[in-house]
Amino acid sequence: MELADFQFFVEVLVGGLLSGVMYSLVAIGFVLIYKTSGVLNFAQGALLLFAALTFVSLVEKGLPFWAAFALTFAALTLIGIGVERAVLRPLVNQPPITLFMATLGLSYIIEGAAQLIWGTQVHALDLGIDDTPIDVAGVFISTFDLVAAGVAAAMVASLLAFFRFTRIGLAFQAVADDQFAAVAVGLRLHRVWVVVWTAAGLVALVAGLLWGARLGVQFSLSLVVLKALPVLVLGGFDSIAGAIVGGLIIGAVEKLGEVYLGPLLGGGIESWIAYAVALALLLVKPSGLFGRPSTERA
Amino acid sequence: MADVAFRLAAPSRRLTSGAVAGALVLASAYLLPPLVGSTYLFEAILLPFLALSLAGLGLNLLTGYAGQLSLGSAAFMAVGAYAAFNFDLRVPGLPFVGSLILGGLSAAAVGLAFGLPSLRLRGFYLAVSTLAAQFFVQWALNKFDWFSNGSASGVVRAPDIVLAGHVIDGPVERYLFALTVVVAATLFAVRLANSQTGRNFIAVRDNETAARIVGVPVLRTKLVAFAVSSFIIGVAGALWSFAYLRTIEPAGFNLDRSFQILFIVIIGGLASIRGAFFGAALIVVLPLALSRLGQAAFGGAFDSGVLELSQRVLLGALIIAFLIAEPKGLVALADRARARALRPFLKPPYGG
Numbered sequence: 001m002e003l004a005d006f007q008f009f010v011e012v013l014v015g016g017l018l019s020g021v022m023y024s025l026v027a028i029g030f031v032l033i034y035k036t037s038g039v040l041n042f043a044q045g046a047l048l049l050f051a052a053l054t055f056v057s058l059v060e061k062g063l064p065f066w067a068a069f070a071l072t073f074a075a076l077t078l079i080g081i082g083v084e085r086a087v088l089r090p091l092v093n094q095p096p097i098t099l100f101m102a103t104l105g106l107s108y109i110i111e112g113a114a115q116l117i118w119g120t121q122v123h124a125l126d127l128g129i130d131d132t133p134i135d136v137a138g139v140f141i142s143t144f145d146l147v148a149a150g151v152a153a154a155m156v157a158s159l160l161a162f163f164r165f166t167r168i169g170l171a172f173q174a175v176a177d178d179q180f181a182a183v184a185v186g187l188r189l190h191r192v193w194v195v196v197w198t199a200a201g202l203v204a205l206v207a208g209l210l211w212g213a214r215l216g217v218q219f220s221l222s223l224v225v226l227k228a229l230p231v232l233v234l235g236g237f238d239s240i241a242g243a244i245v246g247g248l249i250i251g252a253v254e255k256l257g258e259v260y261l262g263p264l265l266g267g268g269i270e271s272w273i274a275y276a277v278a279l280a281l282l283l284v285k286p287s288g289l290f291g292r293p294s295t296e297r298a
Numbered sequence: 299m300a301d302v303a304f305r306l307a308a309p310s311r312r313l314t315s316g317a318v319a320g321a322l323v324l325a326s327a328y329l330l331p332p333l334v335g336s337t338y339l340f341e342a343i344l345l346p347f348l349a350l351s352l353a354g355l356g357l358n359l360l361t362g363y364a365g366q367l368s369l370g371s372a373a374f375m376a377v378g379a380y381a382a383f384n385f386d387l388r389v390p391g392l393p394f395v396g397s398l399i400l401g402g403l404s405a406a407a408v409g410l411a412f413g414l415p416s417l418r419l420r421g422f423y424l425a426v427s428t429l430a431a432q433f434f435v436q437w438a439l440n441k442f443d444w445f446s447n448g449s450a451s452g453v454v455r456a457p458d459i460v461l462a463g464h465v466i467d468g469p470v471e472r473y474l475f476a477l478t479v480v481v482a483a484t485l486f487a488v489r490l491a492n493s494q495t496g497r498n499f500i501a502v503r504d505n506e507t508a509a510r511i512v513g514v515p516v517l518r519t520k521l522v523a524f525a526v527s528s529f530i531i532g533v534a535g536a537l538w539s540f541a542y543l544r545t546i547e548p549a550g551f552n553l554d555r556s557f558q559i560l561f562i563v564i565i566g567g568l569a570s571i572r573g574a575f576f577g578a579a580l581i582v583v584l585p586l587a588l589s590r591l592g593q594a595a596f597g598g599a600f601d602s603g604v605l606e607l608s609q610r611v612l613l614g615a616l617i618i619a620f621l622i623a624e625p626k627g628l629v630a631l632a633d634r635a636r637a638r639a640l641r642p643f644l645k646p647p648y649g650g
Contacts (some may be wrong), residue, residue, distance in 0.1 A: 085425060086618070089620065090622040100425070101621060106618065108610045108614030112608065112610030232426070233423060270428060271436070275426075
């Protein structure tokens with residue numbers, strides 16, 4: 001391979017890995033909820049849209065960054081409480097598929113409501129991050145992507161610390177491990193769920209801001225959920241590490257596939273190539289790279 | 299042995315009253331709308347209702363009976379519609395019903411291919427893998443204009459439906475044609491659901507291991523469920539394009555359509571033949587009713603954008619409400635209402 005070709009390859013690969021981080025950001029929100037309640041929360045994308053739309057609308061009304069951030073977070077907390085009261089509590093002990101369908105309904109409600117409240121226009125979101133590519137040994141890397149990767153790393157680190165060192169974080173782990181045992185030793189399941197949904201809301205907010213700055217804040221933001229699903233399948237629904245590795249793999253495969261395979265197939269393959277890769281891996285390893293083997297009766 | 303056990307466990311069929319009710323429904327479906335209906339009734343309500351009911355019926359066989367969640371129904375509709383179009387276009391002398399059936403078979407073949415992961419995956423992993431069908435089919439239809447006979451956008455006008463030299467024209471004739479297809483497919487589905495295969499579906503859904511132990515061929519049953527369900531959904535897609543919209547377009551078979559069909563099944567009632575019809579009726583009438591209501595309440599402020607959004611919110615709320623309050627769907631509500639209405643005419647069951 002010529003040097004220029006190789007540099008181009010590295011550039012595509014790095015670009016792919018960094019955009020994969022953006023997928024991981026969305027996927028982590030799923031993992032949080034799946035780990036503690038066994039629910040595949042399809043509404044994560046809708047939460048992301050709601051968060052970004054609320055934030056950007058507040059900023060456009062003249063609020064400073066941190067006030068808008070705090071208000072949006074408060075709104076997401078309210079949603080978390082509402083979801084626990086109105087959806088999770090009545091559906092406790094239902095099969096996981098029922099809960100999944102409920103979150104599908106939930107995503108319709110949140111998407112519809114977010115746009116009814118804030119309108120359907122596209123908003124530009126400027127986080128003040130410079131997006132000029134920087135030159136690393138002849139390979140151009142987007143600054144924005146680097147910042148996004150840094151934010152993701154910080155978020156994962158704080159989540160892990162939270163899980164390990166705080167009481168409520170330990171309660172998360174207990175609930176994830178065995179719901180009945182957790183209730184039996186006196187953990188308040190309902191409160192844990194509220195906190196988990198709020199944490200997932202916070203993840204959605206961070207991811208929504210980064211994605212919104214990238215794509216503009218609009219309805220199609222909620223579709224990033226469809227990018228996160230193959231990441232989850234690949235990494236396993238219940239593993240944060242899996243979400244990160246899965247995101248990196250999917251990001252790299254998408255970009256490399258688009259550049260090297262796309263011309264052969266006529267382009268536009270990024271809509272399904274992630275799914276094809278995830279499926280191929282699943283056929284070999286049905287619980288994903290890092291997922292716990294299914295305890296469902298086979 | 300397994301055969302006997304399943305036959306014993308099969309629900310008893312109330313043949314007489316069920317058959318009478320079915321005949322009444324059929325007679326009124328054939329006679330009433332053509333006598334009293336307006337063009338609006340056919341074009342905006344009955345034709346989409348029939349196509350969506352059929353799609354719901356197909357998905358219900360897979361998800362309700364066999365317990366395999368699929369999020370790719372619209373893809374199979376698209377395959378059915380485009381395959382029927384291409385058979386109609388490229389095979390001279392093939393009657394339309396032949397194209398329709400071949401369209402369904404093509405959808406069944408694609409469904410079978412995307413059903414293969416179900417042999418190893420279950421639950422969410424399978425649901426996500428059916429999304430692959432959704433995105434791949436839409437991509438292929440947009441990318442290769444051979445499917446739409448050279449149309450760059452993938453959108454084509456649907457050719458006329460011709461039956462034995464007679465061109466099916468006008469909303470009433472299209473309605474009667476669609477109705478006949480739906481009736482035939484429904485009879486087939488009812489037979490299937492009450493057959494050994496149908497009971498195998500339920501056995502696989504309820505407990506795969508137990509099903510395997512009593513001798514149900516689990517893998518074959520899953521594949522049959524995918525194939526039959528995709529066949530019916532494919533025919534529904536052809537009806538949607540040929541009888542209702544009169545155009546074939548990839549955009550109409552997007553992920554939202556897949557969800558819509560899933561919602562029909564949930565709201566109508568899982569594992570129920572009638573459920574698909576109840577659910578489809580609600581899904582078709584809901585936006586129309588909401589639009590009337592909104593116009594009356596808010597006037598001009600209730601434009602199509604607001605309508606679509608409030609419809610989303612309402613639909614989502616309905617789904618959650620049904621999952622919580624009546625997981626068996628509209629069918630269970632209807633059955634209870636009927637029981638209540640008939641109670642005064644029936645003898646008390648406990649001899650009191």
